[in-house]
Amino acid sequence: MNVESFLLAAATADPAEEPNARDHADCIEFRMDLADEPLDALDDYDGELPLLVTNRATWEGGEAPPYGRLDALSTAVEHDAVEAVDVELATLRGRPVGTNDATPADLVGAARERDVTVVASVHDFEGTPAPGTLDALLSAAADAGDVGKLATTAHGRDDALALLSATHRADARGETVATMAMGEAGKHTRAVAPVYGSRIGYAPVRAEAATAPGQYDLATLRDLVDELR
């Protein structure tokens, strides 16, 4: 997946919804952890947009069962439509996975073999850490993957500004990052962060099925980002 310029990912638990996203999105984020039979849904996928697959762990805000989480992602990256895979930075750093599961190295190896982009992600559902921590997290994530993604929670303008400033610094260091502040106070960062270098934005295919707090609907985020960049 080409992350040289901004990509808008339409998030969904059902990739068959792709036709509803096609006019606005650049790719589909398939939240495998929110689907009943994610690998079957992948086999059936015949949409036009490429897929970014995510199988989010419960300890990072997702619903994936603890066993076989990385195995499922390793199988997913074999699909032709899959051009990017999201893996938590904590997983890449060695947080234990289930017994008999694929290792993070297996998964990254499978992704590399297929030229699938690795998005190393960090989510903070509590708040927005201090600037030094934001810098360290972004650098570590950008180093661990092809794109380092950081989603924090903003409780006020200062948090939103801190996230945008950290995005700007990471971009100035030459790091490829994707950032957003979750929550109402961070909502505008989803539109503004691309101005400061964020390469991926997320909005749900169906507005009522948001995958994170404070997301815009897809058409609105597309318009805002295109208007501001």
Ligand SMILES: O=C1C[C@@](O)(C(=O)O)C[C@@H](O)[C@@H]1O
């Ligand atoms: O990590 C992200 C970013 C996100 O949490 C957001 O804040 O838009 C939405 C998730 O679907 C995605 O996996």
